[in-house]
Amino acid sequence: MTRSERREAVAGWLLVLPAAALLAAFTHYPTVATLWRSLHGQALHGKPPSFVALANYRAMVKDPVFWQALRNNAVYSAAVIPLSMALSIVMALAVDAATGARIRGRTFLRVAYFTPTILPMIAIANIWLYFFTPGYGLIDRLLAPFGFGNWNWLGAASTALPAMIVVAVWREAAFYMIFYLAALQTIPPTLREAATLEGASRFTFFRRVIWPLLTPTTLFVFVNVVIDSFRLIDQIVVMTHGGPDNGTTILLYYIYEVGFQYWDSGYAAALTAVLLAGLAVVALAQFLLLGRRVHYG
């Protein structure tokens, strides 16, 4: 190493230091602390929690609510991930086509699609609570002519989770549409014209040009939608409190309940550890499997 190289190396480390320190203080340390905490019992009457080794994990295996939360989360993720991604692409294509056609009010169209992202969760909850209201809510009124019309969407075990999925898809698709739209607008219009002249149908053009060119965006959106699907909580807190009968309790909501309503922070830490481990596996798999098939412009 020459002197200037050494100086550069030192400078490099110094530049990385603030970010690394913050990351360590607010991400790595809490993670380790959580793992450590999950090996302890409940803190009662001001006494420090006792070391219980894997007792929390053994209890978890026998906890039916945990398994239900896991199942609910699996159903929720399996529905929300593909649906919101598909919808965000479709909406982005629609807005992009509208932009290309120079139709009047395309700004309005974009804003309309993006609205769910700007609205605070409480407002969203209010809108959807109204939609779902039995009897006079929007959905029941739309269904009334078909002989339905007095259904407690959020109160019935069979429809509460699907209702949560619908709201989540609506929010997610609106947000990720913006990323797809941005990506679509970097694709030169001459590519479409060239393909049209070559006799490619709209579908062929989508499949052979648009979709491959969107791959980096799709990977990014996929990773984020997956993470989002395990991080959902506000909507549940505001709209169903995990009910009816734990029907909409998904993993993070259960952790919140255990940690902040039953105050069993040891068990909550153990649940968190499981969630983190799951997310880590998912993230790793995504980058290993998808990383190679991405076309970066």
Added chain:
Amino acid sequence: MSERPVHGAAVRLHHVTRRWGTSVALDRVTIDVAAGSFTVLLGPSGCGKSTCLRLIAGLDEPNDGRVEIDGRDVTPVPPAARGVAMVFQSYALFPHLNVGENILFGLRARNVGKAERTRRLRDAAEMLGIGHLLDRRPAQLSGGQQQRVALGRAVVAQTPVCLMDEPLSNLDAQLRAEMRREVLALQRRLGITMIYVTHDQTEAMSMADQVVLLRDGRVEQDAPPDRIYAHPETTFAASFIGTPPMNLLPLERTAHGLTIAGTTTPLMTGRPDHRGPLLAGIRPETLRLAAAGIEARVTHSEFLGADTIVACAVGAGAARLLARLPGRARLQPGDRVAFALDAPPHIFDATTSRRIVHAAETPTRTATPVST
């Protein structure tokens, strides 16, 4: 391809108008392109060249008029069914596909069989010298190579008509000259109809069978290169073709004939039977230094190697006159010189900017005898 030449198809724009709001990009344009010809649409930026091409390709629709290919009205026909290929100025290569896939994109979309695809790709690659590049992505190619790939994509389609929109404008001068020859050779070899857009008159002159000069959405002149050079119909055509451009100088009627305003030497004896102000069009290359003739004062001189461009001031208004003299003309600013003309000047009506056909050009008309 080399074995089975494609035959070109005639293309015709008939009274085509294209408007955007109140701005008119093409105003009742009629162009006839002969089958198998190399036709260049020439004109300054914004004159409507690209719009013409896009209307022929079907990427855009005329507000009025019709487009015919091979005698058939294709105005309502979708682009893919018109039998045209197009090379875009930006090349429009698919960035995620390699060269081979780019070239074969259209054949796959049209379900051409594998054996046929392979054969056409091989022929095109050989013809364009890109056989060694087939596995590369466009980003890994130089501008000239990308240009060849775009040409390849147009060639394998084997369409009777090929459209090119300023295809060489992104290349450096040397490569441009080389590609000019190649594109022309390719068109000759395939026998297709080429409609080629450029704003570069050198390109037009060197490649075209027919030049269609456009200005502000109208056809200014439609003629072969030699005709448009020798007989520009308007002052615009006169000054757009040729380097340096033709000198346009106001004329005065005197007792001896027509002179450049403020000079005494007549450019031509007799007078055209035409009233109103006139302009003389003098090609810089027809001027030659002489003992007596058009008197001028040198203002600037530029040595280009084979010849020298001399800028002078002539006549009353000190109008600018450019002369192209062979070799190194040793002239200094301020020198007094006189020019003789090797060819009769072109005469234009200064009001309408249109050419005036005078007797020297039309031997059948003898009403005004003129000797030059």
